[in-house]
Amino acid sequence: MLLVLGLLLVFTGGCTEKNNSSLPYGKSTAGSGGYEVVDSTGYVLQLPQKPQRIVALSISTAEITMALVDPERIAALVDLADVSGVSNIVEQAKAVPKKVQANAESVIALQPDLVIIPDWRPAALAQTLREVGIPVYVYKTATTIDEVKQSITIIAHVVGEEQAGERLVAEMETQLEQVNEKVRQIPKDSQQVVIRFSLMGDGGGKGSTFEDICRQAGVIEGAALAGLSREDVMSKEQIVSVNPDVILLPAWDYTGKTDITKFAEDVQNDPALQSVKAIRNKKMVAVPDRHLTATSQYIVLGVQDVVRAVYPQYF
Missing domain, CATH: 3.40.50.1980 (Nitrogenase molybdenum iron protein domain)
Known part of the structure; x- marks a missing residue:
């Protein structure tokens, strides 16, 4: 009980609650105490400031997050970020020393102020982290390239780096147009x-x-x-x-x-x-x-x- 109470006192930087507002998924709104965002499960996250200890719990989450924020703002990446067969950021990931498995114990020990999780992760993981006061953002897994662009835009909102998200999407569109020029032939x-x-x-x-x-x-x-x-x-x-x-x-x-x-x-x-x-x-x-x-x-x-x-x- 003392351990649980201690954790609850530590993680007071953000909270989650069911979405009772009209704010759509992925959008954010600023307030006097920071800003709030709605995740794909309908939860509203109250963030007092841009998160400074982010944990990204999937390969693609890590790849997007690394492109949006400075490594100093990332507390940990998922452990597979180091595996060249499946990760596109093996070199970049070296700037983030901590790699973790996607389990509650490992994440809680890091004392993050934001955890980003794709919706294919077990719902129990997000729930456990929320119960000890850790802000968790669950986003919809993309099944198309357009949805990948949406994921980038949404995560950029969550971490407070909208302009970086816009630049990343613009780079994707430029690369795709170069391919499409050839495909049209x-x-x-x-x-x-x-x-x-x-x-x-x-x-x-x-x-x-x-x-x-x-x-x-x-x-x-x-x-x-x-x-x-x-x-x-x-x-x-x-x-x-x-x-x-x-x-x-x-x-x-x-x-x-x-x-x-x-x-x-x-x-x-x-x-x-x-x-x-x-x-x-x-x-x-x-x-x-x-x-x-x-x-x-x-x-x-x-x-x-x-x-x-x-x-x-x-x-």
């Missing part, structure tokens, strides 16, 4: 069909970020073409039916148990796939998983990767 009837093999359980399908990456890259996403959703796994029969022109291969295995080279060889030599165009023409390309799985500004690199892999003559 590709005749519609020449668009290639692409599928992605993943060791992370996120191959694509309708409503996936990979489907939107493919759309921006001027290619047809094979899993969506087969009528699959992002929760589905493509069967070999469906791969043969879709008959992709290019297969994107993984470059990283989060379990550390898969030989990536042997995985590619097994796909190339699979008897059930020998009629597939990508197999016959040996059009299999390894693409960094950290680009294709990003729901941060680095998703643009995924678009560039796909265009280079499928249309090298244009890019």
Whole structure:
């Protein structure tokens, strides 16, 4: 009881409550005591000032936060920020010494004045942190590039760096327009069909970020073409039916148990796939998983990767 009371006294810099105002999700309003923001769960966070001890509890959250605020304002990043196979900020993350797992005990010990969490994290984590007075902002996980831009704008509001958010979104749009200029040269009837093999359980399908990456890259996403959703796994029969022109291969295995080279060889030599165009023409390309799985500004690199892999003559 003494420990809990002590924690409650420590974390008095911010609080959360259910949204009873008309303030929409992601928006902020200034007040005499600071400002308030509404998260995707409907909670209103009262922030007395720009947060100075931020904890970012996912890779994409860390990637966005690092681009918006000085490292001195970040108390910790999620531990995977150091893993090059999935993180786009391995070098930048060295400026933030603390890396933590996404559990309440680790976060509470840091005494943060703001924790930013994507909505796919367990709701119990946010609730536990809120119960000891830690301000927690939960935001909606992006499934399209436009939603990634919205995430950046929203997080920029939360950390009090709106102009930095605008600049980051503008940089994304400039990069995408450079790709689109080249993609517009590709005749519609020449668009290639692409599928992605993943060791992370996120191959694509309708409503996936990979489907939107493919759309921006001027290619047809094979899993969506087969009528699959992002929760589905493509069967070999469906791969043969879709008959992709290019297969994107993984470059990283989060379990550390898969030989990536042997995985590619097994796909190339699979008897059930020998009629597939990508197999016959040996059009299999390894693409960094950290680009294709990003729901941060680095998703643009995924678009560039796909265009280079499928249309090298244009890019």
